[in-house]
Amino acid sequence: MGIVQFPPECMKVSPNADQSKYCRFHRQVGHDTDECNVLKCQIEELIQRGYFRQFVKQSGQQKSGQQQPPRNLPKNVWKKDDSSEPSSSSGGDTQADRKKWSRQLYVGEVVSLPRGKKQRREAITFSDDDLPEGPLPDRDELVIKMEINDSIVHRILVDNGSSVNVMYYDAFTKLGLPRNQLKEVRTPLSGFTGDSIETEGSVVLPVEIGASPNTSKINMEFIVVKLICAHNIILGRPALEDLKAIILMEHRA
Incomplete structure (x- = not known):
């Protein structure tokens, strides 16, 4: 869809990394796609921007039939509960999994500076009494x-x-x-x-x-x-x- 920013292949891979794991997002060995925290953050950001909302379980939402995830999305977004319904992208089914997921996310806070109180200005008005003496237009x-x-x-x-x-x-x-x-x-x-x-x-x-x-x-x-x-x-x-x-x-x- 062209909405994910793929990182360049420039990550340093530790010599002790598992060479059998491959991340299709970074296109490098060392970890697999399901463990990629950078991809998780991007997906979470896209959800906040309005993408993939149809695959996110809302609070109080009624259970429905099973939905199939689109291709090329990592499985960690598609953790399912007992009813096989797509749950939210909170990282898992259990409370421990969700806490672990939340600790891995970067949460940015936007703070706007308080605006100073605007000075009240007196209105400037003119009437016919202010017209100059003499013929008009002047x-x-x-x-x-x-x-x-x-x-x-x-x-x-x-x-x-x-x-x-x-x-x-x-x-x-x-x-x-x-x-x-x-x-x-x-x-x-x-x-x-x-x-x-x-x-x-x-x-x-x-x-x-x-x-x-x-x-x-x-x-x-x-x-x-x-x-x-x-x-x-x-x-x-x-x-x-x-x-x-x-x-x-x-x-x-």
Whole structure:
């Protein structure tokens, strides 16, 4: 059936092993197929996965006529009771045989780590009261201001299409930041047209966004590029995730 993994012929056979015994599973001498614990474990695992259930006696099952085992299965799975009914693959008819079988099996235990209690979040909702004044639809860019490194920075474009937070080099110098504060970034940025842009580096700065009392203070990483742009900064998806924020263009929020 292709569901049993046959081991390679690489077992070390003791010189004192019985050379008259042959295991058709390992294809080696030293023990016979009925004594093969590796095969027993594989069969037990297959039973747990749902195979061969028709040959396993369930507790409380009514006696029925004799069933013939399929070919190529070891006899130890087919120990029969007095009624010649197939019993479970527990290794034998007597209690001693079953205890011996259970000691030979490898029993794995799957333990899942306890999950931490999820923090309850406040729902974010918008209504018509939050709509901006003026004609709709309003499809202008969402441009905000926020405090970065104790300075208010204007003309910050919020763009959920950007995979990084971009700070233009002119804004970096106006914040009075030294160039040695930049950390090297080896991966270039790819623009909308597919052109690659080498970065000046990355910097992590404290930011505060929002209006009191609804403000958020976090440390945010920016990728600094030496290009000319109408905006000072582009807030991408990393910033939105860190701030746990969403964009609703209709409400300009």
